[in-house]
Amino acid sequence: xxxxxxxxxxxxxxxxxxxxxxxxxxxxxxxxxxxxxxxxxxxxxxxxxxxxxxxxxxxxxxxx
Ligand SMILES: [Zn+2]
Numbered sequence: 001x002x003x004x005x006x007x008x009x010x011x012x013x014x015x016x017x018x019x020x021x022x023x024x025x026x027x028x029x030x031x032x033x034x035x036x037x038x039x040x041x042x043x044x045x046x047x048x049x050x051x052x053x054x055x056x057x058x059x060x061x062x063x064x
Contacts, residue, residue, distance in 0.1 A: 008056070012037055 008021040015033040
């Protein structure tokens with residue numbers, strides 16, 4: 001088990017399906033209802049969130 005393996009997902013506001021985030025995206029596409037979901041951090045972008053995205057991006061695929 002890799003502690004670094006991040007699983008990030010958001011809930012689609014239209015159909016409530018979990019939409020996985022595949023990278024440092026601020027917009028994801030729901031395959032269930034074809035909605036484009038924009039991620040809006042509460043008021044501002046948290047530095048921790050940005051760091052998390054950057055780390056996930058630099059690691060690419062943590063599992064081989
Ligand atoms: Zn959806």
